[in-house]
Amino acid sequence: MPRQPFPIKHGGGLNNKDSSFDILDHQAQDLLNVVFHRNGTVETRAGVALLGDDTGSTKPTGFGFYEYDNGAGTKTRALFRVIGTNVQRLTAGAWVNEATVAVTAGNECQFAQANNRLYLLNGVDDVWRLDNTTWTQLAS
Secondary structure (H helix, E strand, O other), rough: OOOOOOOOOOOOEEEOOOOOHOOOOEEEOOOOEEEEEEOEEEEEOOOOOOOOOOOOOOOOOOOEEEEOOOOOOOOEEEEEEOOOOEEEEEEOOOOEEEEEEOOOOOOOEEEEEEOOEEEEOOOOOOEEEEEEOEEEEOOO
C-alpha cells in the first residue's frame, strides 16, 4: 500500500508572520530541527554524533575510507582525515596521528583507493600512497 501524505489538521505549525501576542497555543514562531508525527506531536530531530574524540581547533581538509585486503580473507577498514600536514586515523574512537605528509596546510585533499592502496592528493603537492601501514611520497 503506497504511503499517503497526511495533513496537519490542527491548524498549527509555523507562524512567523504574526506578532508574538497573536501566536496561538498550537502555533510556534520557530520550528527548526523538529519532526512532525502522525498523531500530531512534534519532537526535536536527532542531532549529529561527534566522530572521534574532539572537534579540534583546525578544520579537516580531507576525509577518506580505506579497506585493505591482505589476500587471505582478512580486511582492514579505516577512516582517515587530514589536519594541517598530519594524516590521522580513527582508532578506538580517537584520532591518532598516522603520518606527517608534505602537503600544504589548508588545501582541500582527496582520498582515492585503487589496487589495494590509498592515495592522498590535493592537486598542488606530491601524491602520497598508503600500502596497508606504510606511507610513501610519490614523485611529481
